[in-house]
Amino acid sequence: MEQRHGIEALTSGAMASVWEWTKSKIPSDLGVFDAHAHIGVDIDGRTMTGEGMRERMQAAGIVQSIVFPLNDPNARDDYSGPNDVVWSAYEDYPDLFVPFFRLNPHLDYDGEFARCIERGFEGLKLHPVSQEFELDNPKVVRLFGMAAGANIPVLIHAGFAMQRIVEPLLPTVEKHPNLRLILGHAAMVETLEAARQFEGHPNVLFETSVVQAKDLYVLFSSLDPGRISYGSDIPYGDYPSTLHATLAAADAAGVPDEHIPGILSGNIRRWFG
Amino acid sequence: MEYAGVQLRTGHLLRVHGYLNMAILSMWMRSPRADVLMGMAEASARGRGPGGSDEELLERVRALILESREYFAEDDFPPAIGRMRVAQDLTSLGIIRLAGE
Ligand SMILES: [Zn+2]
Numbered sequence: 001m002e003q004r005h006g007i008e009a010l011t012s013g014a015m016a017s018v019w020e021w022t023k024s025k026i027p028s029d030l031g032v033f034d035a036h037a038h039i040g041v042d043i044d045g046r047t048m049t050g051e052g053m054r055e056r057m058q059a060a061g062i063v064q065s066i067v068f069p070l071n072d073p074n075a076r077d078d079y080s081g082p083n084d085v086v087w088s089a090y091e092d093y094p095d096l097f098v099p100f101f102r103l104n105p106h107l108d109y110d111g112e113f114a115r116c117i118e119r120g121f122e123g124l125k126l127h128p129v130s131q132e133f134e135l136d137n138p139k140v141v142r143l144f145g146m147a148a149g150a151n152i153p154v155l156i157h158a159g160f161a162m163q164r165i166v167e168p169l170l171p172t173v174e175k176h177p178n179l180r181l182i183l184g185h186a187a188m189v190e191t192l193e194a195a196r197q198f199e200g201h202p203n204v205l206f207e208t209s210v211v212q213a214k215d216l217y218v219l220f221s222s223l224d225p226g227r228i229s230y231g232s233d234i235p236y237g238d239y240p241s242t243l244h245a246t247l248a249a250a251d252a253a254g255v256p257d258e259h260i261p262g263i264l265s266g267n268i269r270r271w272f273g
Numbered sequence: 274m275e276y277a278g279v280q281l282r283t284g285h286l287l288r289v290h291g292y293l294n295m296a297i298l299s300m301w302m303r304s305p306r307a308d309v310l311m312g313m314a315e316a317s318a319r320g321r322g323p324g325g326s327d328e329e330l331l332e333r334v335r336a337l338i339l340e341s342r343e344y345f346a347e348d349d350f351p352p353a354i355g356r357m358r359v360a361q362d363l364t365s366l367g368i369i370r371l372a373g374e
Contacts, residue, residue, distance in 0.1 A: 010355055014337045014340050015356060017333070018333075018363075238351050238355050244362065245358065
């Protein structure tokens with residue numbers, strides 16, 4: 001089956017006016033930074049390559065993306081295989097990608113953690129649903145401490161299927177004020193409580209990928225927009241619809257236009273040299 | 274044209290939003306009923322909304338659902354789910370705007 005996932009299918013017909021409005025909200029000189037995208041293979045059958053990401057980014061005007069593995073069937077013990085796939089995509093396009101590695105906190109992760117830091121990965125991705133752990137699991141708390149020690153940010157899946165986010169994460173945030181955390185999918189079900197509890201912790205960012213506009217409206221109405229960063233979650237999201245959700249929600253919440261460059265890039269891009 | 278207050282208009286948009294939600298979830302879950310639930314969402318937006326003041330929004334939502342069903346029938350998921358996502362976002366933000374009227 002031929003899939004027309006190109007920008008045409010995503011922006012034609014009834015999407016044309018949506019995409020036009022979305023582009024009109026993005027300053028013309030701004031290169032958008034995508035804080036959440038995947039490269040590799042997932043057990044659900046989805047795949048994405050570095051080349052596929054490059055095409056999508058170029059078509060939509062995205063200049064840089066954080067990329068990390070999917071829930072890869074070949075992850076085995078330490079995720080080294082999928083992490084290698086991300087690294088090789090990064091080597092192909094070093095200007096486009098900010099590579100994060102992924103780990104399974106249940107398994108022995110010290111070796112792969114050290115290998116990835118040594119190699120130059122710029123952050124860690126953790127997925128509590130796929131790898132079936134709670135954010136206050138001692139092995140996970142230890143890993144957060146290691147990330148703080150190595151001075152790398154951690155992106156946590158804090159979206160669909162999550163049931164506990166703020167309460168198990170708060171002690172870690174309080175213990176490691178310098179640890180940079182990205183709440184993937186903006187803490188979705190707990191977005192309002194997360195905005196309240198993490199408001200005073202400037203190193204916690206809320207990332208918007210595939211979050212419904214109404215959740216983002218509440219977030220933008222409750223938190224400094226300087227703490228919110230755009231993400232796509234490709235291959236689960238796409239650029240036109242996720243950019244629209246973020247910008248339309250910010251617009252409805254009355255976020256002044258001067259904050260748009262930060263939301264679409266600066267708020268997180270400043271973390272990476 | 275009949276008069277419709279903000280509450281009735283909100284009620285109608287909430288209906289459409291709810292059916293869109295069911296359809297989107299069924300698409301993600303790869304439910305064999307996804308096409309049926311997308312058809313229900315399409316039906317919920319059919320015909321002029323109460324009072325007619327939300328026609329511009331509803332017209333966009335109808336067109337997005339229609340195109341989404343076409344892509345979905347061809348097994349082309351990204352343009353199908355993207356359109357449903359935007360249809361739902363436009364509807365929810367429309368409801369939020371109405372609440373301020
Ligand atoms: Zn993701």
